[in-house]
Amino acid sequence: MPTRVLVPSGVLGLGFDRTALARGVAMRPDIIAIDGGSTDSGPFSLGAGQSKYARAATKSEWRDLMLARAEAGVPLVIGTAGTCGADATVDWMFDITAELARELGQTLRVARLYSSQTADTVTRALGEGRIIPLTPAPEISPETLASMTNIVALAGAEQIQAAIDTGAEIIIAGRTTDTATIAALPLARGDHAGAAWHGAKIAECGALCSTNPTSGVIVVDFDDSGFTVEAMHETALCTPHSVSAHMLYENTDPFILYEPGGHLDVTRARYTALDARRVRVEGSEWVAGRYTVKLEGARxxxxxxxxxxxxxxxxxxxxxxxxxxxxxxxxxxxxxxxxxxxxxxxxxxxxxxxxxxxxxxxxxxxxxxxxxxxxxxxxxxxxxxxxxxxxxxxxxxxxxxxxxxxxxxxxxxxxxxxxxxxxxxxxxALNHVMDLSDPMQAFRLTVTEVGA
The missing domain is CATH 3.30.70 (Alpha-Beta Plaits)
Structure with a gap:
């Protein structure tokens, strides 16, 4: 059976079409995944530990997604909660979730995945030779690390899988890669690894991979040989051009994408229009490597x-x-x-x-x-x-x-x-990766029951 992932939007707080969301829920997805932030707007959110998006907008959209989750009966996961994914914004998102659960009369098991790192933790890793600079990277020392107001590590699929394994209905993750929340379940089910990561990259910004980017909602089906992507808005079409072009988005190499534990290579990927709305992709490859997580810090x-x-x-x-x-x-x-x-x-x-x-x-x-x-x-x-x-x-x-x-x-x-x-x-103040002996080494999970 294919793994079906519903992606309501490129980011929570930016909006999505409600009719398109309902159409996606009717397709019986296995999970609903959405991103909560990025570094696009600069270092303030991470430095201050605050969300870029208004609480009112976040709550309004999260309410719709919590209702959609209840109707579909599947997990709902958000990555990089509160724009920066610091512990403070994970708890901010948790408070909104608990508030909505009470208002909606829902009783929910909520998993929180924390990504924040202490300066001492990173300093020890630096001394052990487990911190590797990217290009360009500033010089770091125990003193510069101590001066940072927030440091986060970007979680990958393994950390999201650990959260899913708790049985939580809702997962609020700290800083994650944009693809991790989408790739996690297909990978856990044994779907094609290259397809899981490639499809997650295409889906990370919702309908940006379609001819109607602002409509938000898409559905991706993953299986043992590839993936199929379809936009849910009636005027949004996924074409080989619109889908393949998204590998260029926020990526220096249109064929290679690095993730924790390896990299995606789409050099041999083939994009085929199944009809006017859907695109099938096969030929993507996952190349396993060292398990490192990217670090971000601000001061x-x-x-x-x-x-x-x-x-x-x-x-x-x-x-x-x-x-x-x-x-x-x-x-x-x-x-x-x-x-x-x-x-x-x-x-x-x-x-x-x-x-x-x-x-x-x-x-x-x-x-x-x-x-x-x-x-x-x-x-x-x-x-x-x-x-x-x-x-x-x-x-x-x-x-x-x-x-x-x-x-x-x-x-x-x-x-x-x-x-x-x-x-x-x-x-x-950081552009480095940290080598881990275990994917959960730098992350923490908390599970709480909230609601009526």
Missing amino acids: IAGYQTTIMAILRGAHYAAHARDWVAKLATFLTDTISRRMGLAPDSYSLDFRLIGVDGALGPLENRTGHPVEVGVLGIVTAPTQGIAAEIGKLINPFVLHYPLTEDEELPTFAFPYSPATTDRGALYEF
């Missing part, structure tokens, strides 16, 4: 204050780069004289929205904007210093003249005060 890199002004006058809009270059030089000298801060003890960066807001000095296209937004970003060792610099530069950002012989300008600003204290700035 505070400073504290920020921002300031925003808008250049509307044609003279200033046309010469915005010249103006901001002159302003930056003036402000560096002013901060040094008035606050006694050396330029290398903080950073002051200006981005011109409409000119080079995305690329900064790398921008090579020019135009004639009607107005230019000036975003100033102050980064300093403490929030107090960043805020003080922001207040010091405030009047100059709003009134600094381009030339000495013109009237003092006044620029627009969209809110008052013009400065905003952003708090901690986080940076990724």
Whole structure:
């Protein structure tokens, strides 16, 4: 019997079509699997241990999935819960689950798979030679590891299988690879290993592998020789092109995908349209290797204050780069004289929205904007210093003249005060893998009954 996996969306909190979900449930899946996050939005979620997505949106969608799970009578699993998969966000997701179970009158066995690592654990592994850098990777030491606010290891299929084996109806996993929650059950049932990992890669973002990416819901059937993928929305079609193209998504090599315990090779994969909606894939290979798990870590890199002004006058809009270059030089000298801060003890960066807001000095296209937004970003060792610099530069950002012989300008600003204290700035500080002697060595499982 094939193993049927229902994937409602690429991530919980982004939305999915409810009619398509109902169609998927009617196909009697063996498991419902969804991702809960990624590193796409930068290091803040991991650094702060917070979800990127609103609790209300998460709860609303999770409610639908808990109802779908009850109707299908199968496990529901989420990986990388709360965007970053830290222990705090696993517990955040557990609280939402327990709350919904009470509201829905459901009694549930919930397994929590924890992925967070202590600095001491990783330091010991470093001393034992079990930490291997990827490319590029920052230098790490016991001191840098101790400075990290959160470290997580990316679980693979084996850890999800251990959670499934508890008999839990719902599994809330910490940081996992995007494919692990989908590949786990097909692998446990003895389906083709290459197909399990390849199909999981194709399905990781839901209907992104179809002609209607925002519809969310897909179903994948795994068996002993390959997999078949079908989108559930009536306007979403899976084609050989849309399916094969997803190997390029977030992957440096369109043929190789590394996972804990080996890698997927799709060089010989064949994509065949079974009809207008379904694609069959065979020929994928799984190559076993060392059992390593990727590590992610984040730490505070400073504290920020921002300031925003808008250049509307044609003279200033046309010469915005010249103006901001002159302003930056003036402000560096002013901060040094008035606050006694050396330029290398903080950073002051200006981005011109409409000119080079995305690329900064790398921008090579020019135009004639009607107005230019000036975003100033102050980064300093403490929030107090960043805020003080922001207040010091405030009047100059709003009134600094381009030339000495013109009237003092006044620029627009969209809110008052013009400065905003952003708090901690986080940076990724690990790009390494950790060698494990046992897949559960770096992970912990807790099983709890919740609900009515």
